[in-house]
Amino acid sequence: MSDNMESHAYDILVIGSGGAGLRAAIAAAEAGATVAVLGKSLLGKAHTVMAEGGVAASLGNLDPADGWETHFYDTMRSGHFINNYKTVEVFAKEAPERVLELEYWGAVFDRTPEGKIMQRPFGAHTFRRLCHVGDRTGKELIRTLEQKIFTVNVDVFQEITATKLFTDNGRVAGAIAYYREDGHFALFSAKAVVIATGGWGKSYKVTSNSWESTGDGAALAFEAGAELIDMEMVQFHPTGMVWPPGVRGVLVTEGVRGEGGLLRNSEGERFMEKYDPQRMELSSRDVVSRSIYKEVQAGRGTPHGGAWLDITHRGPAYIKRKLPGMYEQFMALADVDITKTKFEVGPTIHYTMGGLKVDPLSCATNVPGLFAAGECAAGLHGANRLGGNSLSDILVFGKRAGDGAVEFVKGHEGTPKIDDSEVQAEIDRVLRPFSSENGENPYALHEQLQEIMATHAGISRTGPDLEQGLQKLLELKERARNMAVPGSRVFNPGWHTVQDVHNMITLCEAIIRGAIERKESRGAQWRLDHPDELEEYGKINFVHKLEDGEVKTYTSPVPEMPAELKELFNLGAAPGIAKSGKKE
């Protein structure tokens, strides 16, 4: 390690500056810890900013019968019961408090006629539950956290990429990162580390995710010994844009359906009647995505291979008020006025339910001192995530991870040491693409990875397809050991892509291995060769570990609910409905 290398020491290092990372940092700073946040973008630009429809919390402002039990019930059911019930319970109970806290910090939600926070209906939520600001709720959330961060004692490092976590006798000791601006390295020693780097939707071509969603933190933690779980569960959002090509995959908020939008096939039929006559357009995302896919496969798709979504009956004034971003997005990018005409939508990769296996209360991984929260962690969403639950996820578990890290630091004396030779080896590894002879083009490898994942581990899967995909992926993994980039270390996107591709390949292997092992259909996992949901698979999660550089896959039992929680599913209806005696 060079003597003049920039180095920092903190109690707690948070990697990721989206909602979960900022919320964790705020919690840790308020508890008196010294905290640094690393983000690979500018502050306030993380993927959280793209969340549109709302943040789910059972405030009951419109439906007083709502409460944590019903939110718990909806989340477990949509996750097809492989979620960790304890995680879901904590989540459902704490979400309202976390949302109100945002209002206290300056967030300005849409209002009800009584002056309370407005809540909208959303897919598979029993009650109107999503607190929102038009169709830009994620921006309100991250901006509020950004503004809050300015008031607490947190050092924010912008546009900096962490490439490796270090451990000392098994305990996490810190990370190394490089500034994207000029490529110089900085070492961050820490007594605890919180990973909050989001998902890895960029492993797929048609995705609603921003460039950042490359799973960096999850991959780094996995390489440092942390376990991954439920990796096969990758969510397709039913409604992405499908035309023109440049915007294929860009999100069309579920809020369009929440506000009354209707889905039709090329024959004008409201096809959801066939697939979920009860919930129709507001069925869960896995069901609606598959339904659109099946209609297209059956030759009833729109000109560019999607379904029609129609909200025109709500009238221009209402649409522009409640869905201003969607109106603008279609006008600017597709020359379509959604107040006047129906538009095309189709499934797009949206969210990764799987991720780092964490303790439901403290968000601790199996690596001492290493915590995780938000999309990079797993357990809350099971086999399918409900819309609106990710924004409350990052608030509830961002705070819990920050608190968990603080508790860990209090309970563990001393500062772990980072080995100089490991640091030097990592710097050499990261710089290798500049001197590599005949190395691979990282952009080309990224495209090939996306091709493999779309073809072999997409919305519909089969055993042979997955096996073939795994072989292709392993070949790609070999080739990715030798990537090359021209130019200097000064803001070099090609070089940045090298790290992204490495991380995504690591995680995609676990996706495919999990999908091969889960020989059933459940939530987002749709196996054409195993079309039924099977009881025995409802009792297990697939867990991946890195052993001697190899990905090994094991099973672990789904934690069993205590009797009082099981009882919530035996009331004949959702708890809030059964208890209030009211119909949905």
Add this chain to the structure above:
Amino acid sequence: MPEEITLSVFRGDRSGGQEQEYKIPATTGMVVLDALHYIQAHDAPDLAVRWNCKAAHCGSCSAEINGSGKLLCKTRVDDYVGEVIHVRPMHTFPVIKDLVTDVSWNYEKLRQIPAFQPAAKAPFTLQQRDVDRIQEFRDCIECFLCQNVCHVLREHNAKDAYWGPRMMIRIAELEMHPFDTGDRIDLLKGAAGVGYCNITKCCTVVCPQGINITDNGIIPLKERVADKYFDPLGGLVRKMHK
């Protein structure tokens, strides 16, 4: 055969640089950011451009296209049929590399604005009509195109005198929040320098979010400053009530 378009993109760093031409195939609905990504993947892997969401939500990809401040992800190449598309970094901020500029000054100023100081614990009772105006301001994506076009910052580089339209809108959203108890009028008159704005409305025109920055934000702030400092009758009344 797809139509070929020509982009002339600034390549350079802090020490200087020049535009370089690239010819690429256009596709239907292509935006300028798509074109730059094509160049990255095929011609210049190290071409630096800042972007995130590619859906006009995050405000990362601000640049100047044929002389106007734009979001690269929201600007269609077919807006420039028959023209060379010149893409340059924002002028008001120092270039780091190619299209990426150092916008850290904006974050320094954001940090210096006194935060929301609520009068009560949440939940608040607030009517929609009372929050419409501040929701307009909170629609800001922090692309800093308003900062880039503001002539006080752009032509005169008077960053020590005036904090620019983005900061005015942030202050306005706080000052106009019904539950805020803070007072940022002294700041506006002093360090933040609202008096430097002479209402050319360039910021309003450039705003990709369509926020009425000048009329709804800056002018009311100027009025608040005038009420406090330059209204002798009002000042007398306030003194008597102390």
